[in-house]
Amino acid sequence: MGAELPDDAVEAMRRAEVVTVFTGAGMSAESGVATFRDVETGLWQRFDPAQIATPEAWASDPGLVWAWYQWRAHIVHEAAPNRGHRALADLERTHTVLIATQNVDDLHERAGSSSVSHLHGSLFAPRCSNCARPYQGIDAEPEQAVHELRVEPPACPACLSPVRPGVVWFGEGLPDDAWRSAASAFTFADVVLVVGTSGVVYPAAGLPERAAARGIPVIEFNPEPSALTGIATHSIRASAAVGLSAMLDALGASG
Ligand SMILES: NC(=O)c1ccc[n+]([C@@H]2O[C@H](COP(=O)([O-])OP(=O)(O)OC[C@H]3O[C@@H](n4cnc5c(N)ncnc54)[C@H](O)[C@@H]3O)[C@@H](O)[C@H]2O)c1
Ligand SMILES: [Zn+2]
Structure with a gap:
């Protein structure tokens, strides 16, 4: 299965x-990691991710929030x-390829990309909710924890406060x-x-x-129109x- 690529888009990439x-x-x-707007199945079906990914949810029910992120991490680990x-x-x-991702998975890194900025944090970088110290003990979490609706977050070895997921929640700063690295990557990009x-x-x-405001060509890949389609040079x-992969083939075939 291929994709129709406008010649101008391939040419911009080549240059x-x-x-x-x-x-x-x-x-x-x-990769089998559901988008946020897809309906979740199974255990978490009745939970709205938009309600769990918040500082308020963490404050009122840390065990639920911790279990949800452990389950997400498990899905990504298997993917x-x-x-x-x-x-x-x-x-x-x-x-030179500079990736700025909103994803909290590690699939770009595992594919071999060398420059990845995680704008919304990572599933694999939990830290203390109080002193912000990175927490290393996550690999020791029991496997069955991913099948539970509530799992008590581990305690920070330094200050004993609960360890929190290393992701950015709604309302938090990036x-x-x-x-910083993403912002500069969008100003000096060629495409x-x-x-x-x-x-x-x-x-x-x-x-x-x-980037679009600076006249840098923007090429969107998405089966559906998005809020960024309007600024894209090619969708x-x-x-x-x-x-x-079609773009890679096109660059290789005639490059
Ligand atoms: N926690 C939440 O409830 C929640 C909900 C929405 C967004 N967010 C946050 O917003 C950020 C941005 O959301 P987003 O845009 O990453 O996700 P999104 O779920 O809002 O959008 C996914 C996009 O991917 C497209 N798409 C689906 N399958 C595709 C495929 N196979 N190939 C290419 N495109 C495909 C869809 O058309 C859609 O435009 C997220 O990183 C997250 O931090 C969080
Ligand atoms: Zn601490």
Whole structure:
């Protein structure tokens, strides 16, 4: 299965040296990691992720929030990078590729991408809710914990406060380092790719808009229109796996 790629988009990619990529949940959909707007199945079916991913949920029911993120981490752990992740890693053979992801999974890294900024944090970087010290003991969590609705968060070895997920919740600020490196990557890119995001969550969604405002070509890969379609120079209506691997093929075939 292929994807229709506009010649201009392939040409812009061929001329580019620095390609900055903005990814969202759709990037990992073909790895079996459900997007936020997909209905969850099983244990967590009746929970709205938008209610769990909040400081308020953590304050009122930390065991529920911790269990939910453990379950997400388990799904990601069982999942593998898809052809789209691999295409972005392969693009590093010919281009400088800077990825700014809204995803909290590690599939870009596992595919081999070397520059990944996690704008919304990571499932695999829990930290103390009080002293912010990174927590290392996560691998020791019992496997059956992923089948429970409530799991008590571990205690920080330094201050005994509960350890929290290392993700950014609604209403929280973005991690400084990730934000700074992403922000510059969108200003000096030659081309920006926007992959699998609805583009409605700010400030992250403002990054590709900045690039567009500077006249940098923006190429979207998404089977559906998104809030960023309007600023895209080209919108390729294909999945991440199909669209990105087609782009790699097109660059290789005639490059
Ligand atoms: N916790 C929550 O409840 C919640 C809900 C929504 C958004 N968010 C936050 O908002 C951020 C942004 O959301 P988002 O844009 O990443 O996810 P999203 O679920 O809002 O959008 C997913 C996008 O991917 C597209 N898509 C689906 N399958 C695809 C595929 N195979 N290939 C390419 N595209 C595909 C969809 O058309 C959609 O535009 C998230 O990182 C998260 O932090 C959180
Ligand atoms: Zn602590």
